[in-house]
Amino acid sequence: MYGCELRDDGSTRGYWQYGYDGKDFVALDTERWVYYPLTDQAQVTAQRWNSPELRVGERNKNYLETDCIPWIRKYLEYGKEELERRVRPEVKVSDQTVNGVTKLHCQVYGFYPRDVDVKWQKNGIDVPSYEAKHVFPNSDGTYQIRVTVEVPAEDREGHSCHVDHASLDQQLTVRWEPQSSSNTLWIVIGVLAGVIAIAAVGFIIWRKRSGKKKNYAQTNTSDKDGS
Incomplete structure (x- = not known):
């Protein structure tokens, strides 16, 4: 497992670590750029990788500092608009x-x-x-x-x-403002008053229409009697 980090303050950090059989094995010291063993069995491997002939840590350093961080900056630039998007709740x-x-x-x-x-x-x-x-x-x-x-x-x-x-x-x-019982009562009263008012208006309209129909019927009857 390896990678690098670019923090908000501009500082960077790299890491490089190996595991074996489900357990941590060796890890890279990113200050001295040498590997240190995480188990007794890894001591021989760490010594070999740190030898002047291999210097594995130095090669990994070049990747972390030369390649990894620039790639992060490039990807951040590609996704800058989405990463900086802010929508208020x-x-x-x-x-x-x-x-x-x-x-x-x-x-x-x-x-x-x-x-x-x-x-x-x-x-x-x-x-x-x-x-x-x-x-x-x-x-x-x-x-x-x-x-x-x-x-x-x-x-x-x-x-x-x-x-x-x-x-x-x-x-x-x-x-959160709890609704008091008095407020609830006034709401109920208001609703009932509205229903009663609508019913009263409907009744008045019905009476007027009924009266017109009655007068019309009486007029027709009078006309027939006169003829």
């Missing part, structure tokens, strides 16, 4: 109450790249999620995730969803 919080237990859902969607940290907190303290966190792909190349926690009926205040992502300058926080 959309966040929606909702609740669902079943059998007296309230579940809070934090739906985070439309973000890129894939790595994201989503969690629920209550007054600044993390609330563990009872569901595994899975990130799913969208058809447009972005991703989505949903994190759910259970909230006791007597402990509903102070919950918020927190999202960390590479596209954000700072953590995104969305508070």
Whole structure:
């Protein structure tokens, strides 16, 4: 196994290691460019590779420094647009109450790249999620995730969803506002009032149409009697 790394600060690192029979065997010291044994059985091999006649480590050094790093830079340039792509997430919080237990859902969607940290907190303290966190792909190349926690009926205040992502300058926080019973009552009253108003308008229209038909029938009857 061998390769090289190009870090964000511009520094580089190379590695070259061999295994045998499922175990590490010898590895390259990238400061002295010599191989060192990882097992007793590898000592003879390491000595032979480090001999002046072979100098295997020096040859590997040339590849890691001369070929490997330039290839990484070239591939990074090819994929620069995709690697630097950033799409901010959309966040929606909702609740669902079943059998007296309230579940809070934090739906985070439309973000890129894939790595994201989503969690629920209550007054600044993390609330563990009872569901595994899975990130799913969208058809447009972005991703989505949903994190759910259970909230006791007597402990509903102070919950918020927190999202960390590479596209954000700072953590995104969305508070969950529990709906009070009074608000629910007013919503029900509003819906009922709307239904009653629609029914009343319909009844008035029906009465007017019925009255016109009755007057028309009476007029036709009078005309026939007169003739």
